[in-house]
Amino acid sequence: MSELPVTEAELQAYVDARLPESRTAEIDRYIAGHPEEAGRVAAYRSQSDQLRATFEPVLGEPVPARLVRAARPRHVRIWRVAAAFALVGLGVLAGWQLHGSLAPPEAQQSFAHDAAVAHATYSPEVRHAVEVGADQEAHLVAWLSKRLGAKVRAPNLEAAGYSLMGGRLLPGEDGSAGAAPTAQFMYQCNKGTRVTLYVRTHVQDQHETAFRFARDRSVGVFYWIDRSFGYALSSADISKDELLKVANVAYQQLNP
Amino acid sequence: MTDADSIVELIPRLRRYARALVGDRHAADDLVQDTLERAWAKLHLYRRGTDLRAWLFTVMHNVHVNQVRSRRETVSLEGEVLELPGRAGHDASLEARDLERMLARLSVEQREVLLLVSLENLSYEAAAGALGIPIGTVMSRLSRAREKLRNLMEGSPGPGRLQVVK
Numbered sequence: 001m002s003e004l005p006v007t008e009a010e011l012q013a014y015v016d017a018r019l020p021e022s023r024t025a026e027i028d029r030y031i032a033g034h035p036e037e038a039g040r041v042a043a044y045r046s047q048s049d050q051l052r053a054t055f056e057p058v059l060g061e062p063v064p065a066r067l068v069r070a071a072r073p074r075h076v077r078i079w080r081v082a083a084a085f086a087l088v089g090l091g092v093l094a095g096w097q098l099h100g101s102l103a104p105p106e107a108q109q110s111f112a113h114d115a116a117v118a119h120a121t122y123s124p125e126v127r128h129a130v131e132v133g134a135d136q137e138a139h140l141v142a143w144l145s146k147r148l149g150a151k152v153r154a155p156n157l158e159a160a161g162y163s164l165m166g167g168r169l170l171p172g173e174d175g176s177a178g179a180a181p182t183a184q185f186m187y188q189c190n191k192g193t194r195v196t197l198y199v200r201t202h203v204q205d206q207h208e209t210a211f212r213f214a215r216d217r218s219v220g221v222f223y224w225i226d227r228s229f230g231y232a233l234s235s236a237d238i239s240k241d242e243l244l245k246v247a248n249v250a251y252q253q254l255n256p
Numbered sequence: 257m258t259d260a261d262s263i264v265e266l267i268p269r270l271r272r273y274a275r276a277l278v279g280d281r282h283a284a285d286d287l288v289q290d291t292l293e294r295a296w297a298k299l300h301l302y303r304r305g306t307d308l309r310a311w312l313f314t315v316m317h318n319v320h321v322n323q324v325r326s327r328r329e330t331v332s333l334e335g336e337v338l339e340l341p342g343r344a345g346h347d348a349s350l351e352a353r354d355l356e357r358m359l360a361r362l363s364v365e366q367r368e369v370l371l372l373v374s375l376e377n378l379s380y381e382a383a384a385g386a387l388g389i390p391i392g393t394v395m396s397r398l399s400r401a402r403e404k405l406r407n408l409m410e411g412s413p414g415p416g417r418l419q420v421v422k
Contacts, residue, residue, distance in 0.1 A: 009395040011378070012402070014372065044402045046407075048374040050355050051276065055375060058272040064285055067271070071263045072294035 006030055013043040025202045060218075065113060094126045108212070108230075111173075112223045115198035115232030116216035118170055118184050123194045123236065130166030130186050140167050144183040144214065150201040150229070156252030160246040162187035162195055173200065195246055200230040211247055213240060222247040226254065259299060263292065266309055269376070270316065274372050277320065279360055287323065289404040290314040310378060313386040317368065324364060366401035369394055 006027055007012075013019045014027045025090050031038045121131055132140040137154065145151045147169055165186045172179030183199045203225055213223045220243050223232035231254070233247045268292060274284035295302075295315045302311050359367060372383040373394075380398075384391040 043406045052376045055272050055276045058275050070289045072260045098276045
């Protein structure tokens, strides 16, 4: 049997089963007589199998909404967001409770979604849950009001059993550089359960709205618009009814 | 199907590759996000009818190179400790753990080639195109990456005894 020398590149292509059949057969025979090379081929094929097995689960993970948004810039995604989420198998928008027959406009949906993401991001934090603590509440409120360009307040939720922990500044709508930033206030009850109030100013849709409820994976959100302020109260740990009670207290505190 | 639909469908594949490339789940998703944003800005450069996924890998490669460069991590990548794929509460097998740790010890260039070929099953031509390198370089990097990974996994550091055909 005449054997052409096997190049290293060919051996790699052999590992990947990308050679023409005839050449594959020749290398099969070559490998049979060279245990060292046979060992390499087996090891490399096993690497490929292990790589695929190790990272396969990533394909089944829910796609973070921020990536779906990045794949659909604003000018192409209007009204298509829900379809996009459905496409990638997210249950993100499931659970809308519609008041009346009108679905909330997209801007409000993404507002509630942003609030839920911010809640999920910061509420589990042990040491850095807030940027400025409640011990400096006056400073916190003054700072956030200055940055948001409107007078914001941290409502007192003690009537619902929640104490202010503090707050932080977050990016504005769509993370856009031109938009006013957003404020997040965090509260905790004596059992350690946390709720966050997400506050955005200069909301385009100036109508007042009823409370709307959305569930974004594990986070429940009540949100409403009041005099160009958008508010969203989020929690991952308490029931919808309980969250509604807290939302009512917040609403009353904000409209004394 | 619009470009946006096509791109959304490819997100899981981009995430998988990014996870294997950079290890950390959040850093990987950041890379995917930057890639998607960049892709929209550069969509006019995409030639219709060609493989969109390969083109997105090209974009990701460029974004990643810039990130690595700007963080000056080129020297510290060797020995970098990677997080497991972030499946909370999921105990990855020791084998997978090892593989990921070893993968992190390849150079970025070796890892890219190995992952595009072995994990993503890109043709050598497509991998060369995505990385902007000649196909011969793909083959030599692939060979070095596999041999280094084999040595690492067999616990025998030191150079491989193979002559790599350039």
